[in-house]
Amino acid sequence: xxxxxxxxxxxxxxxxxxxxxxxxxxxxxxxxxxxxxxxxxxxxxxxxxxxxxxxxxxxxxxxxxxxxxxxxxxxxxxxxxxxxxxxxxxxxxxxxxxxxxxxxxxxxxxxxxxxxxxxxxxxxxxxxxxxxxxxxxxxxxxxxxxxxxxxxxxxxxxxxxxxxxxxxxxxxxxxxxxxxxxxxxxxxxxxxxxxxxxxxxxxxxxxxxxxxxxxxxxxxxxxxxxxxxxxxxxxxxxxxxxxxxxxxxxxxxxxxxxxxxxxxxxxxxxxxxxxxxxxxxxxxxxxxxxxxxxxxxxxxxxxxxxxxxxxxxxxxxxxxxxxxxxxxxxxxxxxxxxxxxxxxxxxxxxxxxxxxxxxxxxxxxxxxxxxxxxxxxxxxxxxxxxxxxxxxxxxxxxxxxxxxxx
Amino acid sequence: xxxxxxxxxxxxxxxxxxxxxxxxxxxxxxxxxxxxxxxxxxxxxxxxxxxxxxxxxxxxxxxxxxxxxxxxxxxxxxxxxxxxxxxxxxxxxxxxxxxxxxxxxxxxxxxxxxxxxxxxxxxxxxxxxxxxxxxxxxxxxxxxxxxxxxxxxxxxxxxxxxxxxxxxxxxxxxxxxxxxxxxxxxxxxxxxxxxxxxxxxxxxxxxxxxxxxxxxxxxxxxxxxxxxxxxxxxxxxxxxxxxxxxxxxxxxxxxxxxxxxxxxxxxxxxxxxxxxxxxxxxxxxxxxxxxxxxxxxxxxxxxxxxxxxxxxxxxxxxxxxxxxxxxxxxxxxxxxxxxxxxxxxxxxxxxxxxxxxxxxxxxxxxxxxxxxxxxxxxxxxxxxxxxxxxxxxxxxxxxxxxxxxx
Numbered sequence: 001x002x003x004x005x006x007x008x009x010x011x012x013x014x015x016x017x018x019x020x021x022x023x024x025x026x027x028x029x030x031x032x033x034x035x036x037x038x039x040x041x042x043x044x045x046x047x048x049x050x051x052x053x054x055x056x057x058x059x060x061x062x063x064x065x066x067x068x069x070x071x072x073x074x075x076x077x078x079x080x081x082x083x084x085x086x087x088x089x090x091x092x093x094x095x096x097x098x099x100x101x102x103x104x105x106x107x108x109x110x111x112x113x114x115x116x117x118x119x120x121x122x123x124x125x126x127x128x129x130x131x132x133x134x135x136x137x138x139x140x141x142x143x144x145x146x147x148x149x150x151x152x153x154x155x156x157x158x159x160x161x162x163x164x165x166x167x168x169x170x171x172x173x174x175x176x177x178x179x180x181x182x183x184x185x186x187x188x189x190x191x192x193x194x195x196x197x198x199x200x201x202x203x204x205x206x207x208x209x210x211x212x213x214x215x216x217x218x219x220x221x222x223x224x225x226x227x228x229x230x231x232x233x234x235x236x237x238x239x240x241x242x243x244x245x246x247x248x249x250x251x252x253x254x255x256x257x258x259x260x261x262x263x264x265x266x267x268x269x270x271x272x273x274x275x276x277x278x279x280x281x282x283x284x285x286x287x288x289x290x291x292x293x294x295x296x297x298x299x300x301x302x303x304x305x306x307x308x309x310x311x312x313x314x315x316x317x318x319x320x321x322x323x324x325x326x327x328x329x330x331x332x333x334x335x336x337x338x339x340x341x342x343x344x345x346x347x348x349x350x351x352x353x354x355x356x357x358x359x360x361x362x363x364x365x366x367x368x369x370x371x372x373x374x375x376x377x378x379x380x381x382x383x384x385x386x387x388x389x390x391x392x393x394x395x396x397x398x399x400x401x402x403x404x405x406x
Numbered sequence: 407x408x409x410x411x412x413x414x415x416x417x418x419x420x421x422x423x424x425x426x427x428x429x430x431x432x433x434x435x436x437x438x439x440x441x442x443x444x445x446x447x448x449x450x451x452x453x454x455x456x457x458x459x460x461x462x463x464x465x466x467x468x469x470x471x472x473x474x475x476x477x478x479x480x481x482x483x484x485x486x487x488x489x490x491x492x493x494x495x496x497x498x499x500x501x502x503x504x505x506x507x508x509x510x511x512x513x514x515x516x517x518x519x520x521x522x523x524x525x526x527x528x529x530x531x532x533x534x535x536x537x538x539x540x541x542x543x544x545x546x547x548x549x550x551x552x553x554x555x556x557x558x559x560x561x562x563x564x565x566x567x568x569x570x571x572x573x574x575x576x577x578x579x580x581x582x583x584x585x586x587x588x589x590x591x592x593x594x595x596x597x598x599x600x601x602x603x604x605x606x607x608x609x610x611x612x613x614x615x616x617x618x619x620x621x622x623x624x625x626x627x628x629x630x631x632x633x634x635x636x637x638x639x640x641x642x643x644x645x646x647x648x649x650x651x652x653x654x655x656x657x658x659x660x661x662x663x664x665x666x667x668x669x670x671x672x673x674x675x676x677x678x679x680x681x682x683x684x685x686x687x688x689x690x691x692x693x694x695x696x697x698x699x700x701x702x703x704x705x706x707x708x709x710x711x712x713x714x715x716x717x718x719x720x721x722x723x724x725x726x727x728x729x730x731x732x733x734x735x736x737x738x739x740x741x742x743x744x745x746x747x748x749x750x751x752x753x754x755x756x757x758x759x760x761x762x763x764x765x766x767x768x769x770x771x772x773x774x775x776x777x778x779x780x781x782x783x784x785x786x787x788x789x790x791x792x793x794x795x796x797x798x799x800x801x802x803x804x805x806x807x808x809x810x811x812x
Contacts, residue, residue: 021535023512023812047512047535047812081754103754104725106429106453123754126712126725126771129427129453149715150770178718179755211752306532309555312584319510319532323786323811327733346617347782348487348509348529348811349585364556365532376753380729381786383809402809403789405729405754406429406453 020045024384027396034395035087041393043304043386044367049324050304051382052369055389057300058088058276059095064297065258065275066096072262075269077101077120077251082273082376084401085385086114093118099143101271102401105130110401112137112144120145120251122207122271123180124153124173131156135164142166145249147173147207149182154195161200169204170195171249174233176210184208184232192245205249206240208233209271214256215281219288226257230264237266255297256285277301277375280330299371302335303378305350307366316340316362318350320370323381325350328374335369342370426451430790433802440801441493447799449710449792450773455730456710457788458775461795463706464494464682470703471664471681472502478668481675483507483526483657488679488782490807491791492520499524505549507677508807511536516807518543518550526551526657528613528677529586530559530579537562541570548572551655553579553613555588560601567606575610576601577655580639582616590614590638598651611655612646614639615677620662621687625694632663636670643672661703662691683707683781686736705777708741709784711756713772722746722768724756726776729787731756734780741775748776 022045030038043052069076078092081103089100089111099118102108108119124147125131131153138144138161148154148170161168172195174188175181182188188206195203210229216222230252240247253261253270261267274282278299287294305320325332325344332342332350339356352368362368372378379385380402387395428451436444449458475482484498487509495506495517505524508514514525530553531537537559544550544567554560554576567574578601580594581587588594594612601609616635622628636658646653659667659676667673680688684705693700711726731738731750738748738756745762758774768774778784785791786808793801 021533023539047533049811123725124714124770126714127427127453133429153770175717178721179723179752179757180715183717308530308532309586311581311589315584317585319529320811322732322734322783323809326728328728346585347780351585364530364559374753377728381809381811403729403787405455405726405787 021047023047024396027386027393031396035397036395037393039392039394043388043391043393046304046386046393048304048306048367049320050386051379051384052302052304052386052388053277054300054302055387055394057298061275061278061297061300062092062095065272068259069270072259074262074267077269077271079103079122079271079273080107080111080116080401082379083276084110084379084399084404085397086111086116086400087395087397088276089116098269099145104404104406105133106404106406107401108137109133110404112140114400117141118143120147120171122147122173122209124149128156128160131160132163135160135166135168138166138168139164145169145171145204147171148191148195149173149180151191151194154191154198154201158198158200167200167202169202171204171251172206174206174208174236176208176229176233176252177212179211181207184236188236189239189243192240193243196245203246205247205251205268206233206237208250208252209254210252210257211254214254215285216256217284218286218291222256222285223260226253226260227263230261230267234265234267241266255282259288259296274375278371279375279378280333280371280373281328283371284330301372301375301379302369303332303372304367304369307362307364307368308349310362310364314354316352316354318352318368319348320344320350321346321348323347325370325372326374326377326381328377330373332370332373335371337368344373427453429453430802433792433799437802441803442801443799445798445800449794449797449799452710452792452799454710454712454773455726456792457785457790458708458710458792458794459683460706460708461793461800463704467681467684467703467706468498468501471678474665475676478665480668480673483675483677485509485528485677485679486513486517486522486807488785489682490516490785490805490810491803492517492522492806493801493803494682495522504675505551510810510812511539512810512812513807514543515539516810518546520806523547524549526553526577528553528579528615530555534562534566537566538569541566541572541574544572544574545570551575551577551610553577554597554601555579555586557597557600560597560604560607564604564606573606573608575608577610577657578612580612580614580642582614582635582639582658583618585617587613590642594642595645595649598646599649602651609652611653611657611674612639612643614656614658615660616658616663617660620660621691622662623690624692624697628662628691629666632659632666633669636667640671640673647672661688665694665702680781684777685781685784686739686777686779687734689739689777690736707778707781707785708775709738709778710773710775713768713770713774714755716768716770720760722758722760724758724774725754726750726756727752727754729753731776731778732780732783732787734783736779738776738779741777743774750779
């Protein structure tokens with residue numbers, strides 16, 4: 001069962017204040033260095049819908065992740081598909097992550113063009129042109145790693161690497177579930193041996209990302225499932241080592257299994273993403289300490305919206321619809337208002353149903369702050385994210401890889 | 407009941423061809439004039455996911471809309487929230503539309519900055535800063551019209567118009583349903599009289615957009631509901647005229663009711679959007695000629711995707727997930743493949759379930775073309791749209807107002 005938006009958000013309280021309505025352009029005009037804006041502007045003065053990240057909370061989430069992984073002997077290789085933001089990727093690398101994962105080649109290009117190094121492309125490139133682009137990145141950075149899951153693809157990659165004058169690091173994408181990658185088994189070893197012999201490829205190990213298990217409800221159930229589904233992959237990894245193949249990377253896992261995957265034999269690093277931001281989906285999965293709410297990380301990512309209509313009993317209309325939140329479930333959680341159910345089902349407008357007693361009577365023009373349903377696609381709706389500290393805007397970062405779904 | 411993706415898409419056939427994988431940047435590098443690219447590139451050579459519009463079909467849709475409205479004595483004032491594209495807005499104005507609607511002030515700014523005139527802002531601006539921005543647009547264009555639904559808002563608007571040295575044209579947003587606007591009744595007349603007396607406002611009439619009825623299934627049911635819900639608003643409009651107020655605009659309606667609204671007394675123009683593109687949602691509503699499929703307009707908007715995995719029986723994985731299609735329902739329709747059900751529920755990947763017999767055996771790297779679930783938010787995921795004619799790329803247009811949800 002999903003945790004209702006209200007229940008997850010009820011712990012957080014705020015008081016809306018009179019607002020100005022600064023646009024991204026106006027905030028950007030005050031930038032000095034490193035995308036820092038002129039200090040003093042409250043997030044409540046931003047034009048809405050506005051995507052915000054609480055920098056203190058995000059930094060604490062990162063510190064929590066790194067300290068837990070350190071104890072468990074794993075590394076982090078966070079996924080940039082979550083934030084699509086070069087500034088955040090750089091901060092992750094500065095604070096101990098061993099690399100960054102990218103889901104698509106255009107996303108990886110956006111990252112490398114904006115100074116992010118140590119990229120692992122977790123999806124095989126299904127065309128020669130994409131393979132060639134991957135090798136153009138490899139030419140710029142010797143720390144680039146490319147996933148492969150097909151012999152023909154590996155041969156094309158070796159040819160493209162030769163063309164680019166490089167030896168390309170590769171990992172084999174081994175499936176968990178039925179989405180991407182080659183199923184665990186002898187075919188993986190056969191492919192590994194082909195890669196090992198191809199002149200311009202260097203085998204580094206394998207990926208095994210289990211997307212399905214991340215949102216499994218309850219820590220115990222999640223742990224059981226994650227360790228069960230990874231088992232055949234762990235056997236393949238051991239088989240690669242036994243065959244004398246270079247198998248130094250065994251990467252996978254996510255924000256739902258970051259404190260579980262060290263129990264998978266040979267596992268080296270987790271491809272966590274949402275831990276930075278959290279969202280209503282992750283809040284609902286429950287953790288070790290609280291079966292109902294996942295409290296391991298703090299919700300740092302929010303969208304500010306403005307009330308457009310209050311005329312209909314039991315309802316409020318806001319300026320944030322599916323283009324501001326996406327259609328993911330559970331619904332956005334209105335911070336400080338457990339008696340509100342936020343439906344972003346309409347493209348341009350949000351519809352709030354009053355299910356309890358709001359903290360005040362809302363007027364047209366009042367603002368609300370909401371935890372998003374699912375962080376990755378919500379971030380992908382915006383060109384800019386406002387980084388705040390104690391509710392003051394500190395930075396305005398471009399969402400560097402926004403829309404890079406190619 | 408929703409029409410299944412397969413059923414709606416089965417009428418359209420295609421044959422995938424060997425592909426190159428041109429990126430938007432590569433296509434843009436060949437642009438000569440008016441965003442036209444070097445002729446000869448097949449859409450099948452584009453890097454995927456790629457958002458495409460068949461220009462012949464789009465132009466035929468526009469011609470069909472204009473000719474039907476002409477017979478019925480209505481005008482069109484199409485909504486740019488659908489396409490967010492200045493080039494398409496200009497084409498609509500060139501082919502007979504009397505203006506363009508914008509849902510948000512940042513969208514209107516994107517349009518006016520890119521040469522689109524005759525904008526009607528259909529949403530009231532809920533803050534003084536947004537009102538001031540609206541008047542900055544009015545200063546640039548005497549054809550700008552702003553919706554208002556609150557006395558305080560009208561007074562602020564008059565003050566901002568005075569500050570900008572203009573007299574601002576306004577329409578009253580009168581609610582149909584419970585989303586935006588002031589409910590039909592005496593309050594509308596009272597507000598109209600206030601506006602009529604405010605020194606820097608000029609009353610032009612009213613808006614009454616019924617979002618809910620557009621997707622009502624079946625022409626007869628849609629007609630009955632649309633004419634019933636508009637009735638109190640039509641009475642208010644008549645009342646404005648009777649009171650001697652300037653009431654020359656009575657605007658609303660959409661692609662589902664474009665051939666119905668002329669029967670609403672006093673109605674002047676329709677705020678159609680999706681008729682350009684169509685999508686699985688509109689295909690499913692049924693029309694006058696076909697109770698099951700809405701055939702009034704042709705599906706012109708598609709997304710091209712590439713097969714990433716074919717290893718699991720009865721399944722294909724593609725590179726187009728919710729960031730390429732959104733989570734709207736019904737599912738995307740795979741053109742020419744009625745035996746495929748496309749689920750874009752995952753952020754980065756599409757999952758196709760094979761429910762019938764595909765036209766061929768699909769390999770990794772093969773491409774598919776899909777009709778999107780819901781056009782407006784799908785377009786909003788992309789920075790560029792490829793305009794094609796007979797499957798050749800003719801133009802690459804920026805989605806000028808993408809992400810402008812403020």
